[in-house]
Amino acid sequence: MPAQKGLTAAVLNAAKPGDKPFKLYDRDRLYVLVSVAGSKRWAWAYRLDGKDHTLQLGRYPDVSIIDARKARAAAAKHVEAGQHPGEVNKETIAAVKKEQANSFGPIAAEWIDANRKTWSPWYLQQVETFLTRYAINGDLGAMPIRAITVPDVVRMLKGVSEGKIRTGEERKKGSPTIAILLRQWCSAVFRYAILDGRADRNPVSDLKASDVIKRAPVKNNLALSPAEFRKLLTALPGYGGNRVTKIAIELLALFFVRTGELRQAEWKEFDFDARQWTVPAVRMKKKNVGDHIVPLSDQAVALLTELKAITGTVKTGRDWLFRNTRRPAECMSATTVNRALEGMGFNGSASIGFSAHGFRGTASTLLHEQGFKPEVIEVQLAHTEKNAVKKAYNKARYLTERVVLMQSWSDYVEALKLDIKTDSGEPATA
Known part of the structure; x- marks a missing residue:
């Protein structure tokens, strides 16, 4: 039976070869075949014209879990239309890679590289550390940049500000200062994508930091007695x-x-x-x-x-x-x-x-x-x-x-x- 929750990177990375090939099931008949040599390949079992067939989807980790699921979903549409997906597999994989290239994570990495030489080492380290941790490796990272909405950004910023996002290390409290920086950097990534047509608008421009990031009450202009x-x-x-x-x-x-x-x-x-x-x-x-x-x-x-x-x-x-x-x-x-x-x-x-x-x-x-x-x-x-x-x-x-x-x-x-x-x-x- 395929696992209900699907495979994780931790499970795949930990899988070791055995005396004979074995399968690690994801969901919807998608699985990874682990060879005796240790290679891991994605495959999807489907049925068409009364017969069972197998579609090869590429090697892990070259094809990530998210990409394999997208490829399977795209292939399933061809099966529903009575086509063998292998006939259009190259086009499907190309489409997935194109979509991935236009997702927030790769574009954010591009933006960092474009500014790397102009930033101080300390500032570069800040951007790479926190933008990667909370955005590139977070929910926004895998999303097509055109599909990202204001609520998507709000969820990420509030999660960081209020300490609701866990990234391996447990935080006892939120970090409003990092959330403010993330808002600034994400806005810059959207502007960067707009320049060459990969994004149509900047959802961050609709947000003020005070709309979603609540600092502890501080009287900045407190008049001392x-x-x-x-x-x-x-x-x-x-x-x-x-x-x-x-x-x-x-x-x-x-x-x-x-x-x-x-x-x-x-x-x-x-x-x-x-x-x-x-x-x-x-x-x-x-x-x-x-x-x-x-x-x-x-x-x-x-x-x-x-x-x-x-x-x-x-x-x-x-x-x-x-x-x-x-x-x-x-x-x-x-x-x-x-x-x-x-x-x-x-x-x-x-x-x-x-x-x-x-x-x-x-x-x-x-x-x-x-x-x-x-x-x-x-x-x-x-x-x-x-x-x-x-x-x-x-x-x-x-x-x-x-x-x-x-x-x-x-x-x-x-x-x-x-x-x-x-x-x-x-x-x-x-």
Whole structure:
């Protein structure tokens, strides 16, 4: 009797030759004949015109289990029409191979090869590992790329995000970060296939990551209270991480810029005589606002001087302030600061959910409470003006007042860091 569930690769790979040939049955009279020499060949037993016949379908593993089943199904249609499938076998196998070549897995592998030389080794390893594990070797891999629908992609992304996909290793929880990357990479594979007509549309383009990938609740722009801010700053010296990472956290607290603007900063952007850091427009969230000036307070200059003695001596490549310790040609990873905050107990599960981006909300809230003009705060935050008349951005706008604001803010942060309190319990300000 043919096995109801069919053969598996594990069973076929483990099959050893015996003293005489034997058959391993799949289903629908499809089987593999194992010879005494150890070769394994697919065959299908069918009946036509009152007689039994056998159709050879190729050698395993050259013809996979999925391909053999497809070939058998195609051959069965010829038998139903009164034809011997052997007469059209070559055309059937060719059609199966053509369909396989247009399935998601081979096209995804092509896309990886096409980009292999342009990616860093670390990024290439990420793409190959996770795209192969969850998509190429998963359900999507064997599907014709034209047949893949939005629900097919959603099932895969949700499975990874929620930890419902098992790939040999058991996962206790999901991985939303990997799911987000998979969405990005799968979208790129569909676009690649569209270019030469192997796909008509990109189903991933209909999906936002937030539609299917649920992160643990995190308040990215959480505004810390003065007490919470003091707790973070006083805990920082005792954190066992790299000194450069600690400086990055302190500068984010002083500058309240976006993390990417600081991580990708280069020493050439700093004018210590003018006491200014000019963030190039290309690195701003709204690139049309132009360059952005960050006045340097006394505390910021002291931190930058210390940092330059550590990272400013590298003579090759980009002159990053924050060089990646594993990949010196690149800047600090996007996750480094948040991992440090997690290690300090301020980010991650069972914490208040404070991330690096939260320094912006903290500064905005507390500076407004301290009575600084809202328009000055907004310009220093590099928020664009919605009013079309005022939208043109001037990097020097309110610069004199912003110099005062940034020094006052640094004094406030220093008082928190040193745990200096007034009679009211709040930090002393200059």
